[in-house]
Amino acid sequence: xxxxxxxxxxxxxxxxxxxxxxxxxxxxxxxxxxxxxxxxxxxxxxxxxxxxxxxxxxxxxxxxxxxxxxxxxxxxxxxxxxxxxxxxxxxxxxxxxxxxxxxxxxxxxxxxxxxxxxxxxxxxxxxxxxxxxxxxxxxxxxxxxxxxxxxxxxxxxxxxxxxxxxxxxxxxxxxxxxxxxxxxxxxxxxxxxxxxxxxxxxxxxxxxxxxxxxxxxxxxxxxxxxxxxxxxxxxxxxxxxxxxxxxx
Amino acid sequence: xxxxxxxxxxxxxxxxxxxxxxxxxxxxxxxxxxxxxxxxxxxxxxxxxxxxxxxxxxxxxxxxxxxxxxxxxxxxxxxxxxxxxxxxxxxxxxxxxxxxxxxxxxxxxxxxxxxxxxxxxxxxxxxxxxxxxxxxxxxxxxxxxxxxxxxxxxxxxxxxxxxxxxxxxxxxxxxxxxxxxxxxxxxxxxxxxxxxxxxxxxxxxxxxxxxxxxxxxxxxxxxxxxxxxxxxxxxxxxxxxxxxxxxx
DNA sequence: TCGTACCGGTAAACGCCGTTTACTAGCGGT
DNA sequence: ACCGCTAGTAAACGGCGTTTACCGGTACGA
Numbered sequence: 294x295x296x297x298x299x300x301x302x303x304x305x306x307x308x309x310x311x312x313x314x315x316x317x318x319x320x321x322x323x324x325x326x327x328x329x330x331x332x333x334x335x336x337x338x339x340x341x342x343x344x345x346x347x348x349x350x351x352x353x354x355x356x357x358x359x360x361x362x363x364x365x366x367x368x369x370x371x372x373x374x375x376x377x378x379x380x381x382x383x384x385x386x387x388x389x390x391x392x393x394x395x396x397x398x399x400x401x402x403x404x405x406x407x408x409x410x411x412x413x414x415x416x417x418x419x420x421x422x423x424x425x426x427x428x429x430x431x432x433x434x435x436x437x438x439x440x441x442x443x444x445x446x447x448x449x450x451x452x453x454x455x456x457x458x459x460x461x462x463x464x465x466x467x468x469x470x471x472x473x474x475x476x477x478x479x480x481x482x483x484x485x486x487x488x489x490x491x492x493x494x495x496x497x498x499x500x501x502x503x504x505x506x507x508x509x510x511x512x513x514x515x516x517x518x519x520x521x522x523x524x525x526x527x528x529x530x531x532x533x534x535x536x537x538x539x540x541x
Numbered sequence: 542x543x544x545x546x547x548x549x550x551x552x553x554x555x556x557x558x559x560x561x562x563x564x565x566x567x568x569x570x571x572x573x574x575x576x577x578x579x580x581x582x583x584x585x586x587x588x589x590x591x592x593x594x595x596x597x598x599x600x601x602x603x604x605x606x607x608x609x610x611x612x613x614x615x616x617x618x619x620x621x622x623x624x625x626x627x628x629x630x631x632x633x634x635x636x637x638x639x640x641x642x643x644x645x646x647x648x649x650x651x652x653x654x655x656x657x658x659x660x661x662x663x664x665x666x667x668x669x670x671x672x673x674x675x676x677x678x679x680x681x682x683x684x685x686x687x688x689x690x691x692x693x694x695x696x697x698x699x700x701x702x703x704x705x706x707x708x709x710x711x712x713x714x715x716x717x718x719x720x721x722x723x724x725x726x727x728x729x730x731x732x733x734x735x736x737x738x739x740x741x742x743x744x745x746x747x748x749x750x751x752x753x754x755x756x757x758x759x760x761x762x763x764x765x766x767x768x769x770x771x772x773x774x775x776x777x778x779x780x781x782x783x784x785x786x787x788x789x
Numbered sequence: 790t791c792g793t794a795c796c797g798g799t800a801a802a803c804g805c806c807g808t809t810t811a812c813t814a815g816c817g818g819t
Numbered sequence: 820a821c822c823g824c825t826a827g828t829a830a831a832c833g834g835c836g837t838t839t840a841c842c843g844g845t846a847c848g849a
Contacts, residue, residue, distance in 0.1 A: 310826090331806065331807085332807065332808090334806095341827075342828060343808085344807095344828075345826070345828075348825080348826055353806095353808090405657075405658070405659055408760070408762060409657045411649055412760075429764065433764055458772050458775075458776050460769045461767075461772055461773060461776065463768065464766060467765060471765070493765075497764070497773075498750075498780070501750060501754050501757060501777070502749060502753060504753045505750055505757075506749050508752070509752055512658065512659065514656060514752065516677065516684070516716065516744075517715060517716040520708070525745075580835080580836065580837090581835065582834095589797095590799055591837085592799075592800090593797070593799075596798075600837080
């Protein structure tokens with residue numbers, strides 16, 4: 294006679310178990326933080342022993358790596374919903390930015406894991422998340438598509454190419470080409486001549502400000518008490534679209 | 542006869558031992574990351590047993606908390622040196638920004654601990670680091686002093702007070718008052734009428750961009766490969782001073 | 790001078806943790 | 820009927836934070 298609390302109740306396929314593992318890991322992360330994501334705790338919740346998890350992941354770090362990808366994909370999906378509610382490109386940009394902030398504040402642990410932690414020193418570069426097939430991780434793609442649509446529809450006020458330092462041009466041009474590839478994959482036509490280095494640079498700066506503001510808010514590192522951070526965020530967004538020379 | 546590797550060789554004062562503890566903790570953090578800062582490892586390095594550390598700190602988390610403060614103070618001291626090498630206020634602002642970047646890149650683990658981790662859920666607000674005696678932590682003070690000197694010496698291009706949303710005014714005014722207190726404590730005289738809400742807002746935005754850029758670089762989260770990040774950083778600084786309407 | 794209270798430390802233990810090793814029950818294919 | 824694979828178990832190792840009980844000095848007051 295087998296014991297009561299056993300695992301062989303019903304035929305769990307490998308995929309199912311894997312999903313359960315990541316689901317519990319995710320829940321532990323959300324509820325009790327990065328430290329609480331423990332192989333033994335996950336196994337316990339699944340009614341399994343810890344070493345069994347090694348049939349699915351080669352180490353805790355390996356599991357965390359896949360977890361990051363899950364999180365990324367989920368955040369991207371959530372963001373995509375927000376964006377598609379809006380028709381005009383500027384509105385989509387704002388929706389993407391607000392959606393990013395909302396997600397980050399609602400999921401601080403996930404945000405930290407994916408967007409604000411040192412990459413394990415394994416790979417040579419920090420940029421393994423760029424150039425998986427075409428472009429970037431699913432999350433980055435969302436932003437790039439939004440940028441692409443905006444660019445196709447509107448003229449932006451951006452620095453002249455002469456104003457961007459020579460040492461940056463190759464990088465920015467690479468970014469430009471990446472973005473064009475994504476756009477054409479997304480069925481967006483864009484006039485190459487309007488897509489200058491200055492446009493690449495401006496997009497980069499938008500990301501710097503968005504990321505900075507969100508990260509500061511998540512980590513509570515503003516130099517003053519902000520009683521209504523949403524207002525501050527919207528003001529920054531307004532500055533952003535103004536600096537880009539956008540009007541609906 | 543006592544064993545060879547014992548601790549009672551020479552009279553270590555309590556302060557000395559405490560410094561050694563923090564020193565080893567610091568070294569472990571730098572060399573092997575947050576995870577490696579282990580009470581047992583620290584104790585081992587000091588030729589002591591782990592429970593002895595509880596005579597100095599009530600828990601590992603308590604030690605980490607003090608460690609954060611040490612790091613903050615050290616970073617501030619390092620930054621102060623950079624700043625005092627320069628005479629003019631604009632140069633000091635640039636030196637502070639570049640110093641912050643250099644420190645963050647040279648000490649990613651410390652940077653993460655102090656500037657990019659979720660505050661433990663203990664205190665009610667995230668802002669315990671504001672308003673210890675007057676103002677902020679030693680690190681924040683440095684920036685505030687630099688800002689004060691700049692403000693006393695130069696006119697800034699900032700948004701009109703009417704452009705800052707009503708909901709932000711109380712917060713920004715609090716920041717203004719804090720900064721004026723720090724400035725007067727630092728012996729800087731400033732015309733109150735030139736220190737508008739727009740000035741507070743502009744300073745906040747400078748911090749957003751600086752923090753965003755540095756954090757992106759430390760975490761490798763730029764959306765493109767940046768072959769010479771220093772150039773990108775300097776370009777952003779140039780934009781910053783241009784946006785503030787500064788010229789030497 | 791003698792107690793005594795405290796201070797900084799030790800030893801042992803508890804219950805976690807990741808990970809490795811050896812083993813096994815059950816299943817699919819031949 | 821057997822073989823081999825898969826997904827699991829049990830036991831163990833060493834490391835971790837933390838608690839408890841104990842202990843040798845040293846400072847200090849009677």
